[in-house]
Amino acid sequence: MKPLLTDMSLPELQQAISTLGEPAFRAKQVYGFLQRGEDFSGMGNIGKGLKEKLEAAYDAQGVRVLRSFVSSLDGTEKYLYALRDGNVIEGVFMRYHYGNTLCVSTQVGCKMGCAFCASTLDGCVRDLTPGEMLSQVLVVDRLHREGEKRGVTNVVLMGSGEPLDNYDNVLKFLRLLNAPEGICISQRNISLSTCGLVDKMDRLKDEGLGITLSVSLHAPTNEQRDALMPVNRRWPLETLLPACRRYERMTGRRIVFEYALIEGKNTSLADADRLAALVKGLRCHVNLIPVNEVKERGLLPPQQKGILAFEKRLAERGVSVTRRREMGDDIAGACGQLRRSHLAGEQDEQGE
Numbered sequence: 001m002k003p004l005l006t007d008m009s010l011p012e013l014q015q016a017i018s019t020l021g022e023p024a025f026r027a028k029q030v031y032g033f034l035q036r037g038e039d040f041s042g043m044g045n046i047g048k049g050l051k052e053k054l055e056a057a058y059d060a061q062g063v064r065v066l067r068s069f070v071s072s073l074d075g076t077e078k079y080l081y082a083l084r085d086g087n088v089i090e091g092v093f094m095r096y097h098y099g100n101t102l103c104v105s106t107q108v109g110c111k112m113g114c115a116f117c118a119s120t121l122d123g124c125v126r127d128l129t130p131g132e133m134l135s136q137v138l139v140v141d142r143l144h145r146e147g148e149k150r151g152v153t154n155v156v157l158m159g160s161g162e163p164l165d166n167y168d169n170v171l172k173f174l175r176l177l178n179a180p181e182g183i184c185i186s187q188r189n190i191s192l193s194t195c196g197l198v199d200k201m202d203r204l205k206d207e208g209l210g211i212t213l214s215v216s217l218h219a220p221t222n223e224q225r226d227a228l229m230p231v232n233r234r235w236p237l238e239t240l241l242p243a244c245r246r247y248e249r250m251t252g253r254r255i256v257f258e259y260a261l262i263e264g265k266n267t268s269l270a271d272a273d274r275l276a277a278l279v280k281g282l283r284c285h286v287n288l289i290p291v292n293e294v295k296e297r298g299l300l301p302p303q304q305k306g307i308l309a310f311e312k313r314l315a316e317r318g319v320s321v322t323r324r325r326e327m328g329d330d331i332a333g334a335c336g337q338l339r340r341s342h343l344a345g346e347q348d349e350q351g352e
């Protein structure tokens with residue numbers, strides 16, 4: 001694969017353009033087009049010579065939209081993107097009253113093995129580069145932009161992949177995403193979700209970022225968490241929770257705990273009590289997510305009554321808690337399922 005222009009900051013692009021023997025001011029034009037999600041074909045006035053030199057040496061965007069699916073229920077959109085090497089990843093675009101959120105993937109697949117997640121079923125194929133993550137935002141922003149009004153205002157790193165397992169690339173992506181001369185998404189509008197890689201959480205707290213850290217907790221005891229998330233054997237609750245406290249103290253940002261409600265696994269009122277005790281004294285918020293059915297794993301969400309009772313019990317115990325709005329139910333399925341059904345379709349076609 002050729003080097004990717006969206007992997008570069010503006011100073012890096014200026015350097016690359018001057019080594020092609022072109023004036024540095026051209027870099028700002030090219031950078032502007034890239035940040036608006038354009039490929040070479042959309043770079044109107046940069047000069048034929050420069051365009052040819054760039055096209056010969058570089059790729060512009062790291063992804064292109066292969067297919068999109070729009071929910072007839074709430075307008076949520078799911079995208080299947082093609083990477084330059086033929087791999088596919090997916091993303092979700094959600095509309096809220098405060099803006100539009102894009103869920104970004106950080107790896108092709110994932111090696112963390114969470115029991116409720118389709119992204120991990122075939123392991124991790126490879127890490128994404130910073131520009132491949134940024135291009136997901138730029139191309140979707142382009143599709144939804146209205147004049148100067150940005151199409152994507154919030155970004156969550158919750159697609160396929162464990163962001164902290166691709167630490168350096170994700171850090172550069174966060175800096176590119178927030179660059180004042182770029183798309184400039186405020187750090188307050190960015191959330192990074194981790195299954196709990198404690199060593200990397202400790203690194204992240206010292207990076208001087210203002211992003212929100214979401215921790216996938218999903219169970220109130222080690223025994224339950226071990227069964228759902230293999231990472232718990234490496235970083236059990238007695239090391240994870242202190243790391244959350246250190247992160248909160250250092251950054252001043254409250255932690256968001258994600259808790260997937262899975263029938264028969266973690267949804268009793270005693271579980272709610274244990275969860276409340278676990279997070280006591282920590283500035284945090286718990287986000288309840290009725291699990292998406294993953295047919296390969298036989299996991300189901302609880303009935304609505306059970307969900308409400310769990311939420312009520314946490315609130316009674318003084319925990320700040322909400323239920324995640326279920327979006328795009330008619331198109332979504334669990335994270336990673338779109339990619340899997342696409343790959344299965346390709347195999348079917350090859351088998352015919």
Ligand code: SF4
Nearest residue numbers: 110112114117120161
């Ligand atoms: S939930 Fe996240 S960390 Fe766990 S397997 Fe899926 S993508 Fe990986």
